[in-house]
Amino acid sequence: MDYRPEVITRFSALYAASRDGFRKESPELLNRHREGAYSDFIRLGIPDRKNEAYRYTNLEKYLSHDYQGYYLPVEEDFREAEKFHCEVQDLDVWNMVLLNGFFPHGDKGLIMLPGGIWVGSLRAAVKQFPAMVEKHYNRYVDNETDGLVPLNTALASDGLFIYAPRNTVYTKPIQIVNLLHSEKDIFVQDRNLIVVEEGAQLNLLVCDHALSPQHFLTNTVTEVFVNRNARFEIVRVQNQHNNSAKLTHTFIHQERDSFASSNNITLHGGLVRNATWHLLEGENAETHSFGLFLADKHQHVASFVKIDHAAPHCNSTQLFKGVLDDNASGAFNGRIMVRQIAQGTNAYQSNNNILLSEEARMDTKPQLEIFADDVKCSHGATVGQLDENALFYLRSRGIDAREARLMLMFGFAHDVIQNIPIEALRDRIDTLVMQRLRGELSRCASCAIQCN
Amino acid sequence: MKNDFLLQIKELKASIDNKEILKGLNLEVKPGEIHAIMGPNGSGKSTLASVLTGREIATVTHGTVTFEGRNLLEMSPEERAREGIFLSFQYPIEIPGVSMVNFMKTAINEQRKHRGQDPLSASEFLRQMREKKELVEIDSALTNRSVNEGFSGGEKKKNEIFQMAMLEPRLALLDETDSGLDIDALRIVANGVNKIRRPDTSVIVITHYQRLLDYIVPDHVHVLYDGRIVRSAGPELALELEERGYDWIRKEAEVSAESWTTGQK
Numbered sequence: 001m002d003y004r005p006e007v008i009t010r011f012s013a014l015y016a017a018s019r020d021g022f023r024k025e026s027p028e029l030l031n032r033h034r035e036g037a038y039s040d041f042i043r044l045g046i047p048d049r050k051n052e053a054y055r056y057t058n059l060e061k062y063l064s065h066d067y068q069g070y071y072l073p074v075e076e077d078f079r080e081a082e083k084f085h086c087e088v089q090d091l092d093v094w095n096m097v098l099l100n101g102f103f104p105h106g107d108k109g110l111i112m113l114p115g116g117i118w119v120g121s122l123r124a125a126v127k128q129f130p131a132m133v134e135k136h137y138n139r140y141v142d143n144e145t146d147g148l149v150p151l152n153t154a155l156a157s158d159g160l161f162i163y164a165p166r167n168t169v170y171t172k173p174i175q176i177v178n179l180l181h182s183e184k185d186i187f188v189q190d191r192n193l194i195v196v197e198e199g200a201q202l203n204l205l206v207c208d209h210a211l212s213p214q215h216f217l218t219n220t221v222t223e224v225f226v227n228r229n230a231r232f233e234i235v236r237v238q239n240q241h242n243n244s245a246k247l248t249h250t251f252i253h254q255e256r257d258s259f260a261s262s263n264n265i266t267l268h269g270g271l272v273r274n275a276t277w278h279l280l281e282g283e284n285a286e287t288h289s290f291g292l293f294l295a296d297k298h299q300h301v302a303s304f305v306k307i308d309h310a311a312p313h314c315n316s317t318q319l320f321k322g323v324l325d326d327n328a329s330g331a332f333n334g335r336i337m338v339r340q341i342a343q344g345t346n347a348y349q350s351n352n353n354i355l356l357s358e359e360a361r362m363d364t365k366p367q368l369e370i371f372a373d374d375v376k377c378s379h380g381a382t383v384g385q386l387d388e389n390a391l392f393y394l395r396s397r398g399i400d401a402r403e404a405r406l407m408l409m410f411g412f413a414h415d416v417i418q419n420i421p422i423e424a425l426r427d428r429i430d431t432l433v434m435q436r437l438r439g440e441l442s443r444c445a446s447c448a449i450q451c452n
Numbered sequence: 453m454k455n456d457f458l459l460q461i462k463e464l465k466a467s468i469d470n471k472e473i474l475k476g477l478n479l480e481v482k483p484g485e486i487h488a489i490m491g492p493n494g495s496g497k498s499t500l501a502s503v504l505t506g507r508e509i510a511t512v513t514h515g516t517v518t519f520e521g522r523n524l525l526e527m528s529p530e531e532r533a534r535e536g537i538f539l540s541f542q543y544p545i546e547i548p549g550v551s552m553v554n555f556m557k558t559a560i561n562e563q564r565k566h567r568g569q570d571p572l573s574a575s576e577f578l579r580q581m582r583e584k585k586e587l588v589e590i591d592s593a594l595t596n597r598s599v600n601e602g603f604s605g606g607e608k609k610k611n612e613i614f615q616m617a618m619l620e621p622r623l624a625l626l627d628e629t630d631s632g633l634d635i636d637a638l639r640i641v642a643n644g645v646n647k648i649r650r651p652d653t654s655v656i657v658i659t660h661y662q663r664l665l666d667y668i669v670p671d672h673v674h675v676l677y678d679g680r681i682v683r684s685a686g687p688e689l690a691l692e693l694e695e696r697g698y699d700w701i702r703k704e705a706e707v708s709a710e711s712w713t714t715g716q717k
Contacts, residue, residue, distance in 0.1 A: 392545075396529050396538075396539055398533035398559050398566070398619070408547065411550035412548075415548060
C-alpha cells in the first residue's frame with residue numbers, strides 16, 4: 001500500500017495548523033513564499049522510486065513514522081545545548097551551536113565577526129538585511145524535482161544566515177554544530193541562507209549530532225549565493241544515530257570567477273540523503289563536490305549531485321566514495337548538465353564503492369547531458385571488494401589481515417578526506433573515520449547515543 | 453630438534469589453478485648463505501616465492517617446508533613476516549591513501565609486538581626511517597607519499613629494499629628484483645641489500661639473469677627447471693648460464709627425466 005497519501009495529509013494538517021502561528025510570528029518576507037511552496041509540494045508530492053532522483057532510496061520507514069510534533073525553540077533547551085563542546089582539538093574556529101535547526105537567542109540580532117562577516121538567524125537577517133534576504137531567499141531552489149524542497153519553504157520558520165560582504169575574509173572557519181535534542185520524536189525543518197559577496201571568502205564546517213535517542217526527521221534546505229570572484233567551502237560531518245533520518249538539499253549558485261567546494265562526510269545516521277546542486281552561472285567558475293560515507297547494519301546513504309554548467313569555461317569535479325558493510329545500502333546519482341552556451345567545460349566525475357558483505361548493496365548512476373561541443377567530460381563508477389593483491393602486500397610485511405583490511409579501507413576513504421582544506425579538521429576526520437572502521441563509536445564526547 | 457638450517461624445503465609440490473608447477477623441489481639454506489635460483493620463464497620461480505610467503509594463489513599438495521625447524525606452511529603470511537621472512541616483490545603494489553610512514557610504523561610495531569617488545573617511540577621510528585633511507589639511497593619525498601603510488605619502476609624496487617632495511621629479515625627473497633632496473637639503479641639496489649645484510653641474514657635471489665649476481669655474490673646457484681632444481685653449483689654456474697643460455701639445461705633435464713621414467717618402468 002502506498003504510504004504517501006497519509007504522510008501528505010499529515011504534513012498538510014501541520015501546515016494548516018501552523019498558518020496562524022506563521023502569520024503572527026514569522027516575517028512576511030518568508031510567509032509570502034509559503035502558499036506557492038505548499039501548492040508545489042501538493043503538486044510534486046513525496047518522492048517515490050518512480051522519481052529518478054530517488055530511484056534507489058526508499059523514504060517510507062522514516063517518513064511514515066509518527067513524529068509527535070514540529071519543534072519550536074524553548075530557552076531551557078538551549079542551556080542543555082550550550083553544554084556541548086566540540087571534541088576537535090586545535091581546531092581554531094568560531095563556533096556556534098544550533099538546536100533542532102534554531103539559533104539560540106535568534107531574535108537578538110546578527111553577530112559580526114572580525115573581518116566583517118555576519119552570522120545569525122534567518123529571522124534576525126530579515127530585520128537587519130531585508131533587501132538582501134528578499135533578493136536571495138527561495139531563488140536558487142529547484143521546485144520541480146523534489147516535493148520535500150517546497151515543503152521546507154512552506155514550513156520552515158528559521159535557520160542559519162551567513163553574510164560575507166564584499167571582499168570580507170574571515171581567516172578562521174565558522175563551525176556550526178547542529179544538535180538534535182528532544183524528548184519527543186520530532187520533525188525538523190531548517191532553512192539556511194548564505195550569501196558570499198564579490199571577492200569574499202567563507203569557510204564553513206557543519207557538524208550534525210543527535211543528543212537524545214528519539215526519532216528525528218530533518219529536512220534541511222540551504223541556499224548559497226557565491227558572487228564574482230568569491231570563495232565558499234563547506235564541510236559537513238554527519239554523525240547522528242540510526243533512528244534519525246537526515247535529508248539535505250543544498251543549492252549553490254555561482255557567479256563568474258567564483259570557487260565553491262562541498263564535502264559531505266557521513267559517519268552515522270539511519271537514512272541520510274544529501275542532494276547538492278551546483279549551478280555555474282558565470283564564466284570561469286570552479287566547483288567541487290565530494291562525499292564519503294561509511295555505512296553498516298541497515299543504514300542507507302544516498303548522494304544526489306547535479307552540476308549545471310550554464311556558462312563557458314567552468315570546471316567541476318565530483319568525487320564520491322562509499323564503504324558498505326552488513327545490510328547497508330547506498331545510492332549515487334550524479335548528473336552533469338553542459339548547456340549549449342557552456343563551451344570549454346571541464347567536468348569530471350568519479351564514484352567508487354567497496355562492499356564488505358554479500359548483503360550490502362550499492363546503486364550508482366552517472367548521468368551526462370551535453371549540449372555543447374567543446375567539452376571535456378569524464379566519469380567512472382566502480383563497485384567492488386578490497387584489492388586482494390594489496391591485502392597480501394600488507395600482510396607480507398607482518399600486518400595482520402584485519403589491520404590490513406582497515407588500512408586499505410582507510411586509504412580508500414582518505415582520498416576524499418584529503419580534500420578538506422583545514423588540516424586540524426582533516427586529521428580529526430581521519431581519526432573519526434578510522435574509529436568508525438574499527439567499529440568503535442566515532443562520536444564526540446558529549447554524545448550520549450549508542451549508534452546501534 | 454633444531455638443525456643448522458634456516459630454511460629446509462623437502463619434496464615440495466605446489467599447484468596454481470590445479471596445474472602442478474613445483475614438482476618435488478628440495479632446497480636447504482643455512483644462516484648467512486646467499487642462494488640464487490635461476491631458470492627460464494615458467495619454471496616455477498615465482499610460485500616458489502608465493503609458497504614461501506603464504507600467498508593463497510598457490511596450493512601445496514606435497515612436501516614440507518620448515519623455517520628454523522618450524523612448519524612454515526602452517527603459518528599465515530603475517531606470521532611468516534614477523535618470524536623474519538621478507539619478499540621483495542617482482543611487481544610491488546600501489547596502495548593509494550596508505551602513507552609509507554603509517555605502513556612502516558604498523559609493520560615494525562607488529563613485528564615488535566610479536567617479539568614481546570614495546571612499540572617504537574615516534575622519534576626512534578623517524579630516526580630509523582632516516583637512517584635506512586640513506587642506506588638504500590631512496591628519495592625522502594617518496595617515503596612521504598602513499599605506498600608505491602606514482603613511483604617509477606626503479607623507485608618501487610628501491611622501496612622494497614628500503615622496507616627490507618626497516619624490517620631486518622632473517623631470510624630475504626628477492627623476486628626478480630633486477631627486472632626493469634637500469635645499471636645505476638641495479639647497483640644502488642644491490643649495494644643496499646649488501647649493506648643491510650647481517651652475517652646471519654640469508655638471501656634467496658630469484659632471477660632470470662646473472663647481472664644482479666655480480667653485486668650480490670651467491671654461495672650457491674640452483675637451476676630451477678620444470679618445477680625441480682635440476683642443477684646446483686657455485687657462482688660459476690651463473691656465468692655459465694649467462695654464456696650458454698638455458699637450452700643445454702633443458703636438454704639435460706629432459707634426458708634425465710626420460711631415463712628416470714625409463715628406470716621406473
